[in-house]
Amino acid sequence: MNTASLLAVCRVHQLLPDPEGSAGVTAIDKRPVEGPVKIHKLGVHGDVQANRIDHGGADQALYAYSQADADYWSAALDRELPAGVFGENLRVDGIETTGAVIGERWKIGLDVEVEVTSPRVPCATFQRLLDEPQWVKRFTQAGRVGTYLRVIKTGTVSAGDHIHRLFVPKHGITVGQWFSEPTPDMVQTLLDAEADGEIRLQDEYHEKFEKVLRRNGL
Known part of the structure; x- marks a missing residue:
């Protein structure tokens, strides 16, 4: 099956003040980390979610965003958008995130296996971090939302690892289609x-x- 690559593994760099948010702080400031990183059932080792009502948990253990979508936004906003700026844990290349089929499974590196669960729904905190006018509306209308992942098999991953698509459900509905309409x-x-x-x-x-x-x- 198709082979793609993991460009970066990101986790929280620092908690930022977010007085308008429900938790008062946000963990959306994700940045790439060096070397092998453990992936647990609840996500990247050392990562956290400040608002655990709306974020995190086994069904949203990881958030993946594609380089193709990041490049689209980089051109649209005329600015660099490095790995982690979307709050993603995994920046990937050569594999669909928004276009991934619900229930699709990937193998990352030698032993980690993940399953596509649901689209990312943008929030006001995301807009405040990016500091772009009407960002939630623009992100929603473009439909380039990326996908959350469930961890099926734990292990370690590193930037540069191959991603293999193991299984694609026959129903064919993508997270992007479900998000949009x-x-x-x-x-x-x-x-x-x-x-x-x-x-x-x-x-x-x-x-x-x-x-x-x-x-x-x-």
Whole structure:
């Protein structure tokens, strides 16, 4: 299957004051780290989340963002956007993040295995850190959101490791499609895939399913 690469592994550099946020501080300031880094069930060793209600947990253990999407934003904003500036743990190249299929599995390096879970939803803290006007709106409209990952097998990773796509579910719905325009047909497709044992959906999907169906009068 396709081979891609891990450009950088990032974790929190420092907690920043965020008086407008729910926790008063934010851990969104992620920066690349040197050498092999342990990946646990809850993410990168040494990383933290200040707001653990909306961030972190096993289903959002890692956040991956692609270099292609970073390059898009670098051109649009006319500024350098180094690894970590999106709050990502993994900056990757040659593999889709927004275009990853829900339930897709990757192997990173020799032993780490991860599973695509859900799209990243931008927040006001993200906008304050980047200091770009209307950033949440722009990021949402562009739909280049990246993906959260569940850790299936722990181990160590390093910048430069290969990423191998191990499994792509047949249902074909990507995190970007689900983020941009969830439909009743998508709901049924994902429910069928879950019932068949092809994927394991996190609870927030079932909560969103109800909202999508109600919005469409179903």
